[in-house]
Amino acid sequence: MEHKNMDKATLAGLLVAMGIIYGDIGTSPLYVMQAIVGTSPINEVSVLGGLSCIFWTLTLQTTIKYVILILRADNKGEGGIFALFALVRRHAKWLTVPAIIGGSALLADGIITPPISVASAIEGLRMIKPDIETVPIIIAILTGLFMFQIFGTNVVGKFFGPIMLVWFSMLGFFGVYWIAQNWTIFKAISPYYAYQLLTSTQNGESGFWILGAVFLCTTGAEALYSDLGHCGRGNIRFSWVFVKICLLLQYFGQGAWLLIHQNELLNGRKPIFELMPGWFLIWGIAVATAAAIIASQALISGSFTLIAEAIRLNFWPKVRLHYPSDQKGQLYVPSMNILLWMGCVGVVLWFKESSNMEAAYGLAITLTMLMTTALMAYYLHIKKFDMWWIVIFIAVYVAIEGSFLIANLRKFVHGGYVSLFIAGLIITLMVIWYRAFIIKMRLTEYVKLSEYIEPLKELSKDMSIPKYATHIVFMSNAARSTEIESKIIYSIFQKRPKRADIYWFVHVDTMDDPYTMEYKVNVIEPDDIIKITFKLGFRVEQKINLYFRKVVEDMVKKGEVDLTSRYESLNKQNVIGDFRFVVLEKFLSYENDLPLVEGLIMKAYFFVKQFTNSEDKWFGLDSSAVKLEKVPLIIRPVENVRLKRVE
Incomplete structure (x- = not known):
């Protein structure tokens, strides 16, 4: 998705957007009205008030806040809370806190969305076969969905788009069918009915708490923003008009059906399936199940995007990222796929029923x-917006979301603790990773390369030391072209003197722009010392082996470097010299005297790191030509060692 084409809408783009983005928000009619009515008898106040709350929530929260306002804040075409953080992080350090909390809560939510959507659809089968076991079916469907991820969201989007078109059309059609039997249902658009519900007493308690159920109609708005990079702003805005109309028609249709059944109990009946004639029911459940699978997809692809951005911001371990197709925005994270699948299966086994999952859903x-x-x-x-507009924005949305948060806090004891516990684990990991990154940066010592030009040239000519390789390539963290880590100098001269004809130092800069692919060459000493800096967007796959080869080929063409082997016998035959990559991996030295908190952070960091990719795998280096060298990270050596010499 090119940045300049973000606001364009195409027929294919609209269909892909329908397939990827609206699953979560589009399957809300499966459970929202059921959650609002709850276990009490159906009454006019809760039905009309609930509809009024849904209408204004979808308008103020989803349409105005997300579709109109927040979609403007894209980072070179990418969306999501971390993309928004990347745009503002240079201006204030404290913004890291909302970014980590928000990102973690969204990932935690991604573990509850697939089970509740699929369970709500499958439970419709009880209208046909009341004693059916739903849990094994739900787990089988979720397992199939997670296995399907490897093909990438482009395949998924093309496959899912037409199904979602059928789903929304079906919602709209049955909604209109029931609305036609009671057109007065549209009076619920008046905010008076929302006010009446929120200030009334329902079942002996304040109607305000119903906001916890109402909130379920807008939970997919955040995933909609996360998937901006997959679909583009124009496609999302155009398709949302159709989606919102269909959703509202369905909600109001359910309201019309509920009013016919006043003073009755729902007893597990799902209004969405009650709107369908008996002969159509099995088809309705099939389409609902397909839509629920797609709802899960919206959160899964959003989670992959979040993880890719979290890695760039140093909030997450450097796990493998796959790009299943050449299309921009396509992403698959194998480790996250397994974790999400395990989490989803755990949620299904723990809660079993969708009505139980509603309690855990929404709080995060x-x-x-x-x-x-x-x-x-x-x-x-x-962006220099008028201060008054910013104050109004904060006041309106803190009031709305604050009310939803308070209402949702009631869910804590009923299952909300599950999503908050998962969010807490993710926050802990992100904080450890980010703090460890800052500690490591503080302790990495850099030296001027210019001071080592002569020693390196002398080492290169010293025949008494066996040659390590014709070309040695060191992966370096030093962003400045004139500097190098002291650890690399230690590795070359002291660890085991590494004689080579040409020393290459390669630094990779991950850019905020998703698709940058640039490099810069600094020939510090012709045919002796060369530094290359790659500037790669955070959505560009790390294939340093391939990119480095391309740079070297370009330099040979321009006559900037001679790659011929310096061994006499091979030089005569114009054989290309051998290349060896050296990657330094840090480990925590025993010689450390750290403050307690920093010590625990670094221990936790190195504990997690052993389960993630080694640096050479992350950089995509050819393993046959890579030497991984362990270097101690001495943070603060233990002082006052009281040793006594005895004769």
Whole structure:
């Protein structure tokens, strides 16, 4: 998706957007009205008030906040809370806090969305076969979906788009069919009915708490923003008009059916399936199940995007990223796919019923929305928006989302603790990773390369030392072309003197722009010392082996470097010299005297690191020509060693 084409809408793009983005928000009619009515008898106040709340939530929260306002804040075409953070992070350090909390809560929510959507659809089968075991079916469907991820979201989008078109058309059609039997249902658009519900008493308690159920109609808004990079702003905005109309028609249709059954109990009946004639029911459940699978997809692809951005911001371990197709925005994260699958299966086995999952659902995502509001307010401030507009934005959305958060806090004891526990684990990992990165940066010592030009040239000519390789390539963290880590100098001269004809130092800069592919060459000493800096976007696959070869070929063509082997016998035959990559991997030295908290952070960091990719795998280096060298990370040596010499 090119940045300049972000606002264009195409027929194919609209179909892909329908398939990837609206699953979560589009399957809300499966459970929202059921959650609002709850276990109490159906009454007019809760039905009309619930519809009014849904209408204004979808308008103020989803349409105005997300579709109109927040989609403007794209990072070179990419969306999501971390993309928004990348736009504002240079202006204030404290913004890391809302970014980590919001991102973690969104990932935690991604573990509950697939089970609740699929369970809500499959439970419709009970209308045909009341004693059916739903749990094995739900687990089988979720397992199939996670296995399907390897093909990439482009395949998924093309395959899912037409199904979602059928789903929304079906929602709209049955909605209109029931609305036609009671056109007065549209009076619920008046905010008076929302006010009446929220200030009334339902079942002996305040109607305000129903907001926890109402909130479920907008939970997919955050995933919609995360998937901006997959579909583009224009496609999302155009398709949302159709999606919102179909959703509202379905909700109001359910309202019309509920009013016919006043004073009755739902007893597990799902209004969405009650709207369908008996002969159509099995087809309706099939389409609903397909739509639920697609709802899960929206969160899964959003989670992959979040992880890729978290890695770039040093919030997450450097796990393998796959790009299944050449199309921009395509991404698959194998480790995250397995974790999400395990989490989803765990949620299904723990809660078993979708009505139980409703209790856990929504609490984490309200946190994400509040954090997005905080980051967006700062973004508007940077963009020099009038202060009064920013104050109004904060006041309106903190009031709305704050109310949702308070109402959702009731869910904590009923299952909300599950999503908050998962979010807590993710926050812990992100904080450890980020703090460890800062500690390591503080302790990495850099030296001037210019001071080592002569020693390196002398080492190169020293025949008494066996040659390590014709070309040695060191992966370096030093961003400045004139500097190098002291650890690399230690590795060349002291660890085991490494004689080579040409020393190459390669640095990779991950850019905020997703698709940058540039490099810069600094020939520090012709035919002796060369530094290459790659500037790669965070969506560009790390294939340093391939890119380095391309750079070297270009340099040979321009006559900047001679690659011929310096061994006499091979030189005569014009044989290309051998290349060896050296990657330094740090480990925590025993010689450390760290403050307690920093010590625990670094121990936790190195513990997690042993389960993730080694640096050479992350850089995509050819393993046959790579030497991994362990170097101690001495943070603060233990002082006052009291040793006594005895004769």
